[in-house]
């Protein structure tokens with residue numbers, strides 16, 4: 302009899318231990334689930350913030366100055382027309398006819414050139430002066446030059462410096478022609494101006 306009571310007591314104890322073990326296991330599972338949820342929530346929030354930041358400042362695919370600027374075909378000047386001012390990209394789009402603008406005799410077969418409008422002397426914005434007479438800078442008969450209002454540096458249609466304190470020609474930007482006749486100018490890819498500016502012109506027959 303005493304033996305039967307003993308084994309019944311042992312069974313009750315074993316049941317209680319098992320119940321306690323299951324309760325503890327459920328508690329632990331709940332806790333880790335909460336931890337994972339909080340971590341996942343935080344990760345999503347931080348990811349959202351970063352994506353929002355990049356989107357707000359347009360850093361993933363920058364457009365405008367610093368990124369790729371698309372210029373529609375209608376805005377591209379014809380050969381020898383006045384260079385087009387592309388404000389959103391801070392450059393002049395020059396369409397050279399043959400070796401036009403090559404005042405140093407390096408040659409060139411013409412085409413499009415994207416000239417960064419920031420003067421390489423002290424950084425003033427260099428405008429196109431359609432009526433400036435080259436006679437004033439030893440190039441009589443050539444009308445229309447880029448001429449900096451700050452200290453007078455003067456550049457040909459190809460951005461070649463012929464006068465003034467600028468240490469080099471106008472810098473150029475990477476230009477590619479699209480199938481629809483528009484062009485892309487990567488304003489983040491700037492190359493220091495050089496005597497070979499006219500040779501950097503990209504053929505354009507659209």
Ligand code: FES
Nearest residue numbers: 420422423449452
């Ligand atoms: S900044 Fe243009 S010439 Fe000095």
